[in-house]
Amino acid sequence: MAVKYDLNEREVWDGNFAASQSLRQAKVDVVAAYPITPSTPIVENYGSYVANGYVDGEFVMVESEHAAMSACVGASASGGRVSTATSSQGFALMVEVLYQASGMRLPIVLNVVNRALASPLNVRGDHSDMYLGRDSGWIQVDAFNAQEAYDLALCAFKIGENHTVRLPVMVHQDGFITSHTAQNVYPLSDEVAYDFVGDFKPVDDMLDFSRPITYGAQTEEDWHFEHKARQHKALFDSREVIDAVFAEFEKISGRAYKRVESYDMEDAEVAIVALGTTVETARVAASELRSEDGIKAGVVAIRNFRPFPFDKVREALANVKSIAVLDRSSPGGAMGAFFNEVSAAIYSTPNRPLVTNYIYGLGGRDFSIEEAKRIFKEQKENADAGHIMTDIQQFSGLRGPSLGFFKTKRG
Amino acid sequence: MQDLKLLANDKRGKTELGSRRDLVGWHEVTQGSILPSFDGDAIGIALKKAEERVYSNFNSYTATVASWRVQKPVFNIDVCIDCQNCWVWCPDSSILSRDKQMMGIDYDHCKGCQVCSEVCPTNPKSLLMFNEYVQLEDALASWPEKKKKEK
Amino acid sequence: MATTSIKNLKEFSTTNDRFEGAHTLCPGCAHSMIVRELMNCTDDNLVIGSNTGCLEVSTAVYPFTSWDTSWIHIGFENAASAISGAEAMHKARKKKGTLKDNDASVKFVAFGGDGSTFDIGFQWLSGAIERGHDFTYICLDNENYANTGGQRSSATPIGSTTSTAQAGTHSYGKKEKKKDIVAIMAAHGAPYVAQLAPNKWKAMAKGFQKALETEGPCFINTVSPCCTEWRFDPKDTIGITDLATDSLMFPVYEIIDGHELNILYRPKTVIKVEEYMGAQGRYKHLFKPEYRHIIDKVQKDIDEQWDYLQRREEARI
Numbered sequence: 001m002a003v004k005y006d007l008n009e010r011e012v013w014d015g016n017f018a019a020s021q022s023l024r025q026a027k028v029d030v031v032a033a034y035p036i037t038p039s040t041p042i043v044e045n046y047g048s049y050v051a052n053g054y055v056d057g058e059f060v061m062v063e064s065e066h067a068a069m070s071a072c073v074g075a076s077a078s079g080g081r082v083s084t085a086t087s088s089q090g091f092a093l094m095v096e097v098l099y100q101a102s103g104m105r106l107p108i109v110l111n112v113v114n115r116a117l118a119s120p121l122n123v124r125g126d127h128s129d130m131y132l133g134r135d136s137g138w139i140q141v142d143a144f145n146a147q148e149a150y151d152l153a154l155c156a157f158k159i160g161e162n163h164t165v166r167l168p169v170m171v172h173q174d175g176f177i178t179s180h181t182a183q184n185v186y187p188l189s190d191e192v193a194y195d196f197v198g199d200f201k202p203v204d205d206m207l208d209f210s211r212p213i214t215y216g217a218q219t220e221e222d223w224h225f226e227h228k229a230r231q232h233k234a235l236f237d238s239r240e241v242i243d244a245v246f247a248e249f250e251k252i253s254g255r256a257y258k259r260v261e262s263y264d265m266e267d268a269e270v271a272i273v274a275l276g277t278t279v280e281t282a283r284v285a286a287s288e289l290r291s292e293d294g295i296k297a298g299v300v301a302i303r304n305f306r307p308f309p310f311d312k313v314r315e316a317l318a319n320v321k322s323i324a325v326l327d328r329s330s331p332g333g334a335m336g337a338f339f340n341e342v343s344a345a346i347y348s349t350p351n352r353p354l355v356t357n358y359i360y361g362l363g364g365r366d367f368s369i370e371e372a373k374r375i376f377k378e379q380k381e382n383a384d385a386g387h388i389m390t391d392i393q394q395f396s397g398l399r400g401p402s403l404g405f406f407k408t409k410r411g
Numbered sequence: 412m413q414d415l416k417l418l419a420n421d422k423r424g425k426t427e428l429g430s431r432r433d434l435v436g437w438h439e440v441t442q443g444s445i446l447p448s449f450d451g452d453a454i455g456i457a458l459k460k461a462e463e464r465v466y467s468n469f470n471s472y473t474a475t476v477a478s479w480r481v482q483k484p485v486f487n488i489d490v491c492i493d494c495q496n497c498w499v500w501c502p503d504s505s506i507l508s509r510d511k512q513m514m515g516i517d518y519d520h521c522k523g524c525q526v527c528s529e530v531c532p533t534n535p536k537s538l539l540m541f542n543e544y545v546q547l548e549d550a551l552a553s554w555p556e557k558k559k560k561e562k
Numbered sequence: 563m564a565t566t567s568i569k570n571l572k573e574f575s576t577t578n579d580r581f582e583g584a585h586t587l588c589p590g591c592a593h594s595m596i597v598r599e600l601m602n603c604t605d606d607n608l609v610i611g612s613n614t615g616c617l618e619v620s621t622a623v624y625p626f627t628s629w630d631t632s633w634i635h636i637g638f639e640n641a642a643s644a645i646s647g648a649e650a651m652h653k654a655r656k657k658k659g660t661l662k663d664n665d666a667s668v669k670f671v672a673f674g675g676d677g678s679t680f681d682i683g684f685q686w687l688s689g690a691i692e693r694g695h696d697f698t699y700i701c702l703d704n705e706n707y708a709n710t711g712g713q714r715s716s717a718t719p720i721g722s723t724t725s726t727a728q729a730g731t732h733s734y735g736k737k738e739k740k741k742d743i744v745a746i747m748a749a750h751g752a753p754y755v756a757q758l759a760p761n762k763w764k765a766m767a768k769g770f771q772k773a774l775e776t777e778g779p780c781f782i783n784t785v786s787p788c789c790t791e792w793r794f795d796p797k798d799t800i801g802i803t804d805l806a807t808d809s810l811m812f813p814v815y816e817i818i819d820g821h822e823l824n825i826l827y828r829p830k831t832v833i834k835v836e837e838y839m840g841a842q843g844r845y846k847h848l849f850k851p852e853y854r855h856i857i858d859k860v861q862k863d864i865d866e867q868w869d870y871l872q873r874r875e876e877a878r879i
Contacts, residue, residue, distance in 0.1 A: 066640065106443070212453055213447050217627065457578060503594065519584070520583025
């Protein structure tokens with residue numbers, strides 16, 4: 001039996017500590033992990049719970065992130081609760097196995113502390129690794145602060161392990177800004193948290209010897225397509241379960257989550273659409289602009305990056321005039337991926353707002369309230385002019401001559 | 412004397428491997444492409460003989476690779492000494508042995524590699540290769556005599 | 563532990579196959595002889611992981627599986643990690659009492675070809691052995707990437723032709739010696755390491771049973787002659803294996819706790835390696851006069867290794 005861990009009603013935790021506490025409270029059976037900045041403390045904290053008897057599960061410190069996810073797959077197929085954490089290069093090394101985990105429908109929870117991808121090497125936060133996972137068939141939820149990193153990790157187990165879902169879940173938080181910044185966190189008691197997550201109920205359990213099973217069969221052109229289609233449908237169908245889990249979580253915590261979060265959007269004319277900690281920065285900017293300049297600014301945040309909330313994005317942005325979609329990942333010779341997805345969603349709205357793309361914050365470059373205001377103001381100019389006045393894709397917060405691509409005139 | 416379905420579960424070799432007969436739509440494929448080997452409870456399966464098991468339709472036991480074969484091994488019980496060399500080295504689990512005795516060949520799973528015949532120590536051999544179309548009776552009737560040691 | 567009787571072949575033949583036919587391995591493939599023997603030498607439940615390779619692509623082609631036990635394949639390199647995870651989960655669930663049957667005995671096994679063992683999965687294997695998981699890793703060593711058409715691996719012996727280390731007018735095939743995987747695994751301090759061969763079925767079954775009984779990570783390299791890429795008639799698989807063990811190209815031995823070496827098979831008559839090589843198409847070019855020195859070099863290496871193994875055994879160190 002695990003030793004009781006004393007918790008205060010209000011704790012001062014960083015995002016990493018918050019995530020590690022959710023793993024402890026969910027009574028994970030196997031954590032197989034490999035350390036990498038900035039997610040290392042999740043694994044270290046968990047290691048201290050192991051060393052001091054706060055957890056009963058197995059802790060397997062493997063020799064690489066690829067092996068970490070591989071061991072997670074083997075463990076998850078063996079009928080128990082499994083979790084790990086990683087970032088950046090480690091995430092990139094895991095990619096092969098991420099696709100395998102989702103293809104086998106294994107509900108592993110991966111805490112991703114977002115960090116840039118080299119080269120050049122960089123340990124700070126951007127969303128390159130989160131984007132790298134976007135086609136991997138995992139559910140991806142995004143926490144904007146330490147409290148959310150804790151809450152969403154608990155929700156992740158309940159979502160992924162639901163028998164109608166049976167998919168792995170990534171819980172993202174921004175490297176350093178969330179992971180290493182101590183903030184107020186209101187944890188649930190161990191009992192309430194575990195009651196919420198519930199006992200793990202195995203499906204296709206390799207350790208159930210009354211029913212031997214084969215995992216990882218080969219499917220060629222005569223079968224592969226059907227399997228991937230079924231998996232895709234399961235991912236889209238998980239939306240209802242995610243909503244239900246969020247609703248249940250609100251009941252026990254008082255904290256409400258939505259797949260798409262809208263702030264000040266009721267009457268907004270211009271909007272920033274963003275992910276991660278930038279959402280909080282943009283919210284402050286929007287509220288200040290409303291009082292300072294009378295600009296009706298709002299923020300739309302994507303909580304549930306995958307399955308992409310195509311319909312909810314349309315609803316949230318149906319009535320604005322000009323939108324800035326912020327991509328915190330080097331777009332590599334294209335418009336930002338997030339921009340493309342949001343644009344595709346709003347293309348089929350009757351209003352068809354103007355939409356531009358900002359590449360910002362790469363490698364942990366600070367994104368300030370002032371910069372958010374500047375972007376809002378550009379949107380206001382677009383909205384007033386009725387067409388995009390700037391380059392469609394611009395780099396924000398970059399030294400040197402302004403960098404942007406493509407122009408349009410509409411109206 | 413050599414029953415083609417000797418010691419067989421009724422499902423043995425019922426599906427041609429690679430046949431497109433059982434193709435189903437996306438809504439009917441198994442979740443996660445996972446395949447159960449048996450229907451029902453498989454506790455203690457190691458102690459059950461093939462003919463006593465409840466194989467699922469996903470078990471390759473229910474498939475056949477007989478069409479791979481150009482030549483087939485024929486077993487002559489009159490010469491066999493039940494050494495079980497053929498059993499231990501058959502790469503296709505196709506030598507049917509029960510109670511320490513060689514009973515025959517599983518022609519649904521035999522690919523005709525000839526290893527069994529090669530490792531057979533009797534003189535003449537108790538397993539010899541014949542063209543697929545040769546009848547068992549004809550094969551047995553044409554069995555060679557014991558070879559004399561060359562001086 | 564429920565080992566089956568391997569006193570003699572008659573006894574052994576009363577075991578029931580858990581590796582089913584109608585897999586798609588080549589006729590005469592030694593892989594399935596080895597896998598069958600492993601599965602038949604115990605009655606315990608098995609959880610098996612396979613790296614990508616001939617064995618994997620031939621035994622789980624949807625909608626069919628040839629495995630009567632729990633089996634998992636992830637990628638080319640990570641069966642050892644998958645089995646690490648499964649073994650850890652078994653420990654965790656046993657402790658918590660959440661297994662369907664908490665008393666059921668189970669053994670964990672991973673299979674890999676030489677490509678996935680010596681090359682791409684080397685790190686994953688090394689990590690799993692170092693961590694001390696209770697499992698047995700079996701390498702099916704056919705000395706090349708047979709599944710993809712016969713490319714060189716670091717297990718390919720010097721002088722053998724493969725599609726990526728070809729014999730030609732300017733080349734005698736692979737120029738590098740084979741990696742000594744058994745010594746490397748023994749150096750990890752694994753409690754049981756062995757090299758076994760399917761022609762010596764009893765030594766192999768004994769070794770398998772020993773590995774399964776031994777607590778901790780065990781490693782076994784098995785010679786698995788590949789008729790397709792070694793270029794011999796499928797019927798001769800066991801005959802070629804005889805030449806491999808009798809020429810001492812593949813000595814059969816075990817190393818216990820990283821130091822105690824026992825030779826498990828001593829040929830009555832040791833044959834020359836050219837007899838072994840001459841029986842296979844992959845060495846054909848070596849019989850040209852200009853490459854005679856390669857055969858001589860291989861023979862010299864074999865003689866030296868055999869001398870070393872015997873001295874190690876004698877020294878009991």
